[in-house]
Amino acid sequence: MSALATVVAELFPNGIAHYAVGGVLIGVGVAVIYLGTGISPGASTFLESTLSYVSTRERFAQQRFLASRDWRIVFTVGIVVGAAVYAIAFQGGAWITEVQPWRLFAGGVLIGIGTRLGKGCTSGHGVCGVGSRSGTSILNVAIFMAVAIGVAQLLLAIGVTP
Amino acid sequence: MSDDRHPLFMPLVGVGGLIFGFGLAISEMARPEVVLSFLQLSDLGLLFVMGGAAAVTGMLFAILPRTDRRAPLTGRAYARRLKTMDNNVVYGGAIFGVGWGLSGICPGAAYASLGIGNWPILWGVAGMFVGAYVQGYVRSRPTDAGGDVTAAD
Numbered sequence: 001m002s003a004l005a006t007v008v009a010e011l012f013p014n015g016i017a018h019y020a021v022g023g024v025l026i027g028v029g030v031a032v033i034y035l036g037t038g039i040s041p042g043a044s045t046f047l048e049s050t051l052s053y054v055s056t057r058e059r060f061a062q063q064r065f066l067a068s069r070d071w072r073i074v075f076t077v078g079i080v081v082g083a084a085v086y087a088i089a090f091q092g093g094a095w096i097t098e099v100q101p102w103r104l105f106a107g108g109v110l111i112g113i114g115t116r117l118g119k120g121c122t123s124g125h126g127v128c129g130v131g132s133r134s135g136t137s138i139l140n141v142a143i144f145m146a147v148a149i150g151v152a153q154l155l156l157a158i159g160v161t162p
Numbered sequence: 163m164s165d166d167r168h169p170l171f172m173p174l175v176g177v178g179g180l181i182f183g184f185g186l187a188i189s190e191m192a193r194p195e196v197v198l199s200f201l202q203l204s205d206l207g208l209l210f211v212m213g214g215a216a217a218v219t220g221m222l223f224a225i226l227p228r229t230d231r232r233a234p235l236t237g238r239a240y241a242r243r244l245k246t247m248d249n250n251v252v253y254g255g256a257i258f259g260v261g262w263g264l265s266g267i268c269p270g271a272a273y274a275s276l277g278i279g280n281w282p283i284l285w286g287v288a289g290m291f292v293g294a295y296v297q298g299y300v301r302s303r304p305t306d307a308g309g310d311v312t313a314a315d
Contacts (some may be wrong), residue, residue, distance in 0.1 A: 011206045019207035022189020023214025026270075029182025030215070030268045031222050036174040038238030040219075041182075043270030047294035059298035071175045076273050078179020079186065083277025086187035094200040094279020097215025099266060101285045106263020108272075108289020109255050113297045115269060115290075118254020119245045122268040123182075124211055125255075132242035139247070147259025152201030155264070162195065 029082075030127055033075070040132075042077070042124025044115035046072040098162040114144070168235040180236070185215075186274035194266030194283075201263055261293075 009041035033041050052060040087094065097104075117120040118140050120129060129137020155161075189211040190196040200208035225238035233240065245251070261266055267275065267286045275283040 025185025027218025033178035038233030082180035082183025108306035110261030112293020114258030143255035144259035148263035151263025
């Protein structure tokens with residue numbers, strides 16, 4: 001028993017409660033929108049649907065982006081405000097990352113390309129698609145998870161920190 | 163833009179976003195360091211974030227599409243989230259994976275990260291718009307006859 005407890009403590013040094021509660025709430029947020037509207041919201045489509053306001057390129061001017069761009073802004077603002085409510089109530093002020101800006105920016109560019117090419121991100125494929133037992137989504141998640149673990153390990157090994 | 167939308171449509175989307183963002187903040191997935199510690203396999207707690215969320219949506223998608231009910235605010239039939247399979251799903255997943263492993267951020271978590279006061283995340287969000295624009299620009303070329311046709315999500 002104590003050996004098991006040691007393994008668990010090593011794999012989950014910060015416990016699991018806040019992770020599980022947060023995950024369920026993410027699911028509930030999706031559920032509220034899905035139950036009311038029948039829409040499975042993902043977070044990355046916002047990038048392209050919002051670009052349709054400023055670009056007439058055919059990729060952005062698709063009807064599905066034009067028709068959803070306004071509520072996707074509301075969804076995104078809701079995410080920002082919901083996190084801010086948590087920060088104000090429980091976090092005691094702003095929290096600032098120490099991850100270097102070049103990593104955030106370069107990672108962001110690849111995320112912008114990859115999520116739109118791959119038809120979804122951690123929420124669209126990871127939460128809605130996996131919840132739908134979609135083979136496409138499960139494959140996409142398995143690939144991005146494996147690649148991300150490899151890249152993070154590589155950076156750790158060559159000493160890029162934070 | 164749609165005048166025929168139900169008056170509760172936008173408020174409901176906003177409330178859903180609030181809960182979604184609150185959950186991302188509690189789970190600490192809004193902190194790139196926490197995501198990176200998962201990817202470095204030093205704290206596997208993030209499995210419970212994705213697992214907890216997928217458990218909730220899994221129940222929804224298992225039950226509602228089997229009924230003949232329609233969503234009250236839109237009249238849409240309840241459907242599972244299914245995307246067509248092609249090579250882009252593989253390439254896109256791999257490119258996203260490199261970005262996620264490099265930065266520890268993803269789109270939803272980045273928006274939430276801004277909410278918890280993490281202003282340097284704007285570098286990441288700006289990068290995402292640049293990336294989304296570049297792929298859209300390239301894929302809009304007249305030579306790109308196919309484009310891609312996927313169901314609206």
